[in-house]
């Protein structure tokens with residue numbers, strides 16, 4: 001626009017020069033006055049355009065710029081739907097400085113837990129156990145179509161395959177088949193009778209493992225051991241809540257000093273279960289943390305000290321030695337400590353659980369087993385293999401990530417769940 005006005009002025013000045021020559025000065029003066037007026041208008045319009053001189057910017061740009069500025073957004077957070085996106089972001093930076101280093105850890109662990117807890121009212125624990133065993137159940141429930149008539153060689157083969165695919169392992173499968181064969185022979189079982197016979201054989205094997213831990217006098221130390229990610233800390237949190245609800249005083253010991261954020265994870269569980277936790281920094285000596293925690297818990301006459309430990313592979317000798325050291329130092333305070341060593345087994349790890357049970361028992365004398373993640377795709381068969389080989393009590397079953405998702409092991413319910421029809 002400015003360029004256009006300037007061109008016009010040039011033309012007018014030229015015309016006034018021509019008039020001065022051809023018509024005399026009065027005409028020329030009149031024209032020059034007109035030119036001056038046009039020049040003033042042009043100057044004024046140039047000032048208005050000045051902020052960027054981008055002639056393409058419409059006048060409406062200014063209000064638009066203001067509406068996208070932050071102060072405007074903060075003033076009316078609810079009115080503008082676009083501002084709902086930044087709204088949830090705001091609390092995070094506010095929270096972050098409050099908590100030390102690992103604020104994100106408890107937040108991350110809390111989210112899924114809450115989700116599971118919220119979904120609970122509609123699904124009972126036994127329902128979740130049944131659905132947790134759905135793979136195994138699928139295989140066992142299919143027995144109906146297999147078990148018809150006589151106990152033939154073909155049927156034996158099919159049964160063997162079902163047991164193997166349900167994670168019983170070769171040794172336990174052979175034992176189960178031998179016992180079943182003997183029953184079929186002595187009782188003349190056929191069809192559905194063979195199914196009931198199998199159920200009875202499995203129950204015979206697993207029933208002796210149904211034994212609850214009964215805390216004794218004084219402070220009972222319960223130590224959680226197992227491989228990485230088996231569910232030790234989660235189970236510990238659930239246990240804290242259970243003991244507390246049964247009227248016991250509980251303290252937690254943050255013995256996993258290896259994994260960054262492990263302490264924060266435990267603190268989050270302590271908060272949820274509303275129990276105190278004794279912790280030191282990551283990298284501290286696990287044995288000394290648990291030793292100190294035991295001394296403190298005894299001084300405060302606590303009923304239960306739940307000690308977390310770092311996950312470790314059972315075949316890493318130096319890591320297993322560290323665990324043995326925890327037991328050794330605890331015994332310096334109380335020869336009967338630890339009163340319970342809970343091996344936490346992810347039910348989905350299959351036959352590797354046998355090796356875990358063997359090597360953890362050698363290192364720290366496992367006194368009880370927790371089978372976790374039975375609400376997932378785990379097959380329950382490994383429980384029978386462990387029962388046959390070690391006879392260690394199975395104390396609990398983990399059927400979810402929520403604080404209440406820990407069931408005392410009940411052999412009959414466990415076996416029944418394996419045989420539940422898929423539609424149940």
Ligand SMILES: Nc1nc2c(ncn2[C@@H]2O[C@H](COP(=O)(O)OP(=O)(O)OP(=O)(O)O)[C@@H](O)[C@H]2O)c(=O)[nH]1
Pocket residue numbers: 226227228229230231232233234235256259262309310311312344372373374375376397398399400401405
């Ligand atoms: N679905 C389901 N998830 C579980 C169960 N128990 C634990 N988990 C989940 O398994 C994951 C690992 O659990 P943790 O308790 O941290 O395992 P950990 O043995 O303490 O792991 P490390 O300390 O790393 O050795 C988490 O996401 C838990 O929520 C369970 O019974 N069911």
Ligand SMILES: [Mg+2]
Pocket residue numbers: 232233234256262308309310311
């Ligand atoms: Mg842990």
